[in-house]
Amino acid sequence: MGRLREFDEAKAIDGAVDCFWSRGYEATSVRDLAEHMGIGGASLYNAYGGKRALFVTALARYAERSMRERIARHEGNGQPKEAIRAFFAEIIERSLADRDRKGCLLVNSALDVAPHDAEIGKVVAGYLEEIRAFFQRNIEAGRRAGQMPRNLDAAGVSAHLLGVLMGIRVLARTRPDRALLESVARPALDLLDMPVKPRARRARS
Amino acid sequence: MGRLREFDEAKAIDGAVDCFWSRGYEATSVRDLAEHMGIGGASLYNAYGGKRALFVTALARYAERSMRERIARHEGNGQPKEAIRAFFAEIIERSLADRDRKGCLLVNSALDVAPHDAEIGKVVAGYLEEIRAFFQRNIEAGRRAGQMPRNLDAAGVSAHLLGVLMGIRVLARTRPDRALLESVARPALDLLDMPVKPRARRARS
């Protein structure tokens, strides 16, 4: 019963993600959204309710296709330390290749909209917590596998890694410089290495 | 010659800073600004040129009164390691006490407006570089004073500290939790401590 939708819902959401991602929430207009989603304004409101509701949907899509996909891909190889290292390496590579400096939609939202919208704030905090949990899982696995120091504080270091990740994504938007971003990440990744006998401080494998 | 200004220029700029700081660039309207600055719309355009030009002025004011003041205050005591530690401690304390989660105007701008405005982007990058330079100066001083490991990479670690600082300010806006923020900072600050004889990884003074 009823006329069925003529537009590609997946493509539409992807278009919305691109809009919010590159322009930010406030600077994105409903007309911009509709155009990039390939639908009319009435369809947008009929299918998604409005700008804010669409943003929540787009955020979920981004988290699923970009964040969770990346976590699953790196965690799939069964090498905990390499999973974390490769995760950071990929973020740095993508940040350097990101010519229009869109950054990460989650990080952008954490500063843009989360502080002014408690509900979205909790959603964003939940997504970031998933990243931290990924770090913690792999620290614990790496410790068990003897790849990482036995006395490594999994909860604490996972929080540190999350913070460093956020820092990389912030700095990448104003200074996308490889040496800078790698310098930010290196001491954090060095924490995962086994200690060496002599008192070398920043041992590198 | 000519009528002289009736409003307090310092108070006006501070009002503009508060507006941009708490609402962000896009979400701040010229009428909001004029009201919080205690002036009329015509005076705003006459004295500051427009919204964007006023933002640049407000950003400079913020950098001077908030960032450089803090750097000077902590660097003034002549204790390099303590300067860095106290700097981070103050950021964490202020982030936890920041009930409306305004965060740092520089960090907010780095994600909000810098990527969409090359000129402002360079300005923001310059301010962030001042913070990194503060870290590097104090690492070098701490090394010379024998407070910090002799082989500490001042340039690299200063970049790391800047990244961690950015991460703290991002996470504070979605999860202002003391344990989280201190966990983010601790491994970075531990880099500044002298190595200990036994293979303890996260030695704490």
Add this chain to the structure above:
DNA sequence: ACGATTTTGGAGCGAACGCTACAAAATATC
């Protein structure tokens, strides 16, 4: 085929946006 239901395009709502025009008010110079 028909009625019920949903989607679609277009027009347009009231409000807010950044900004400007303009004349009155206030000062310095002469």
Add this chain to the structure above:
DNA sequence: GATATTTTGTAGCGTTCGCTCCAAAATCGT
């Protein structure tokens, strides 16, 4: 005190904002 110059308040410019209304179009169950 007359004149030139600057600031101030008010009004309003044209545009865009998020959103809604409505009739035509398209599909279902019967």
